[in-house]
Amino acid sequence: MKRIALLGMPNTGKSTFFNRMTGASSRTGNWPGVTVDLLGAKVLLGSSMVEIVDLPGIYDLHGFSEDEQVVRHFLENNSVDLVLIVLNTSQIERQLSLALQAKQLGLPALMLLNMADEAKKLGITVDPDKMSKMLEMPVVMLSAKYGTGYREVHELVGSRVASSQPVRLETIQEMLAEEGKIESAMDKVLKSTVQIPARLPDNLTTKLDRVMLHPWLGLPLFFLVMYLTFQAIFLFGKPLQDGVTWMLDAFRSAALEPLFSHFPVLLKGLLLDGIYNGLGTVATFVPIIILFFLFMAIIEDTGYLSRAAFLMDALMYRLGLDGRSFVMLLMGFGCNVPALMGTRVMRSRSLRFLTMLVIPFSLCSARLQVFIFITAAIFSRSAAPLVLFSLYLFSFATSLLTAVLFKRQFANTEPFILEVPPYRFPTLRQMLMRGWLEVRHFLIRASKFIVAGVVLVWLLTHLPTNVPPGSPQTLAGMIGSACSPLLDPIGIDQQLALALIFGFVAKEIVIGSLAVIYGTQGNDLMAMMASHLDWVQAYSFMLFTLVYTPCLSTVATLKSESKSNSFMWLSLGWSLLLAWVLSFVFYQGARALGY
Numbered sequence: 001m002k003r004i005a006l007l008g009m010p011n012t013g014k015s016t017f018f019n020r021m022t023g024a025s026s027r028t029g030n031w032p033g034v035t036v037d038l039l040g041a042k043v044l045l046g047s048s049m050v051e052i053v054d055l056p057g058i059y060d061l062h063g064f065s066e067d068e069q070v071v072r073h074f075l076e077n078n079s080v081d082l083v084l085i086v087l088n089t090s091q092i093e094r095q096l097s098l099a100l101q102a103k104q105l106g107l108p109a110l111m112l113l114n115m116a117d118e119a120k121k122l123g124i125t126v127d128p129d130k131m132s133k134m135l136e137m138p139v140v141m142l143s144a145k146y147g148t149g150y151r152e153v154h155e156l157v158g159s160r161v162a163s164s165q166p167v168r169l170e171t172i173q174e175m176l177a178e179e180g181k182i183e184s185a186m187d188k189v190l191k192s193t194v195q196i197p198a199r200l201p202d203n204l205t206t207k208l209d210r211v212m213l214h215p216w217l218g219l220p221l222f223f224l225v226m227y228l229t230f231q232a233i234f235l236f237g238k239p240l241q242d243g244v245t246w247m248l249d250a251f252r253s254a255a256l257e258p259l260f261s262h263f264p265v266l267l268k269g270l271l272l273d274g275i276y277n278g279l280g281t282v283a284t285f286v287p288i289i290i291l292f293f294l295f296m297a298i299i300e301d302t303g304y305l306s307r308a309a310f311l312m313d314a315l316m317y318r319l320g321l322d323g324r325s326f327v328m329l330l331m332g333f334g335c336n337v338p339a340l341m342g343t344r345v346m347r348s349r350s351l352r353f354l355t356m357l358v359i360p361f362s363l364c365s366a367r368l369q370v371f372i373f374i375t376a377a378i379f380s381r382s383a384a385p386l387v388l389f390s391l392y393l394f395s396f397a398t399s400l401l402t403a404v405l406f407k408r409q410f411a412n413t414e415p416f417i418l419e420v421p422p423y424r425f426p427t428l429r430q431m432l433m434r435g436w437l438e439v440r441h442f443l444i445r446a447s448k449f450i451v452a453g454v455v456l457v458w459l460l461t462h463l464p465t466n467v468p469p470g471s472p473q474t475l476a477g478m479i480g481s482a483c484s485p486l487l488d489p490i491g492i493d494q495q496l497a498l499a500l501i502f503g504f505v506a507k508e509i510v511i512g513s514l515a516v517i518y519g520t521q522g523n524d525l526m527a528m529m530a531s532h533l534d535w536v537q538a539y540s541f542m543l544f545t546l547v548y549t550p551c552l553s554t555v556a557t558l559k560s561e562s563k564s565n566s567f568m569w570l571s572l573g574w575s576l577l578l579a580w581v582l583s584f585v586f587y588q589g590a591r592a593l594g595y
Contacts, residue, residue: 010057278454278512320407332362366507453509
């Protein structure tokens with residue numbers, strides 16, 4: 001099978017191009033010589049099936065960061081038929097060096113000048129035909145965001161791949177010439193093919209940054225934006241959630257209960273009260289999760305997160321971190337796993353370790369489902385967004401506290417360099433694709449962890465069969481009783497304790513577990529929890545869920561990225577200890593004040 005590699009610097013739209021080129025039919029794979037997963041997809045180009053591999057964004061094939069080493073190892077250990085070099089046209093004077101390095105290595109290459117629409121607005125003009133002749137490789141102008149130029153790219157890629165021969169490099173470091181020769185060749189190409197205005201226009205980005213990057217207003221504005229995002233999620237998401245709950249209840253009453261009416265009692269209970277109630281309760285949060293990622297896609301794709309990193313760098317530096325660490329914390333809002341993998345861009349091992357230690361405290365989307373459910377059940381609609389926002393603040397606070405306590409153990413001296421992109425608004429297609437990818441990820445996890453989790457919880461709450469379901473005599477009751485001495489001081493009862501145990505596998509299981517434990521779902525489950533818990537117990541439970549051990553996927557990633565069992569156990573032990581202390585202080589303090 002033919003293989004195409006995508007090569008480019010960070011923030012060039014390489015992933016956007018990959019998603020559009022492959023239809024987001026991506027998978028991860030471990031290639032020979034590469035100890036990490038890379039994104040890949042198989043697509044049909046002409047009459048040939050082609051594998052496209054999206055390599056990490058890098059600045060230099062000479063570099064020493066882990067991502068740069070990953071790219072070198074891939075090219076040295078895997079044959080490629082074509083390399084697509086994706087550059088940002090508006091920054092071509094800084095990015096052309098990567099294309100010249102690829103040319104010098106003798107890689108069969110095609111250069112894609114992405115973001116041509118932005119370059120045009122800035123008055124930057126490029127002569128692709130002349131540049132193609134000078135570089136001796138095809139050059140195409142395109143916009144991955146809007147899809148312009150794709151027809152020409154498809155035709156060129158198809159024809160080049162059909163006639164190409166696979167190339168496998170030797171040691172890249174030894175094959176590259178001195179930097180001076182690259183710089184000289186780059187200057188010659190730029191002078192002949194690119195025209196950049198003497199002074200770029202004072203565009204919208206510059207005007208907005210005067211406010212968004214203001215020394216005093218910048219951070220308050222960032223937290224205001226995040227707070228308004230949560231308000232919007234609840235405002236638009238709650239009616240959708242109620243609609244899904246109504247449909248699931250109606251489907252159970254009208255279809256499933258009559259269908260299973262003649263089943264044995266134990267099997268009927270497993271199917272309806274176990275699997276259906278568990279999965280149904282989790283499914284009601286799909287609309288809110290979609291909305292969350294749609295809003296986050298807007299914030300991320302506009303370039304605002306990079307500015308947040310810039311604003312936070314001074315504070316992060318005092319904590320032994322830098323602005324990139326803050327970006328990884330924000331990435332952790334979606335999922336801790338890719339955020340941990342994103343630390344590969346850091347050259348300092350100490351900085352990587354300290355950043356990986358704080359990332360698991362990010363309030364990920366799986367925890368978000370738990371918190372939205374409990375806040376909707378216990379708190380009023382006006383108070384729920386404030387409660388959720390406070391949990392995000394606790395997420396930041398625990399991360400910063402961890403950094404302060406461990407910064408001497410993981411001392412960092414690496415300078416912080418961050419490229420701030422211009423403001424961009426994502427297209428509707430990009431936002432919908434982001435939402436769909438997250439829902440697909442959720443459904444894949446549901447088919448694995450959540451089904452197994454709710455079935456196991458149901459069995460624990462119904463075995464042995466000669467005792468009342470959910471009673472202290474069941475296996476679940478015994479487990480809860482064993483945890484009582486540790487969890488009673490923080491207000492977590494036996495039912496919540498069992499949900500926490502299964503939450504270690506995947507936080508999505510927590511809601512499904514509660515549905516099975518209480519034997520109901522939807523609004524009835526919320527009402528039952530509201531009658532069993534007061535707001536102090538509920539908030540203490542959410543604090544513990546926020547901080548205690550991350551899911552198994554995150555733990556496995558911690559181990560693989562750090563290559564250290566001791567570091568993994570340090571992370572787990574510290575998060576458990578901090579979770580208990582934080583919940584204990586809150587719960588006992590609130591009770592002492594009479595709440």
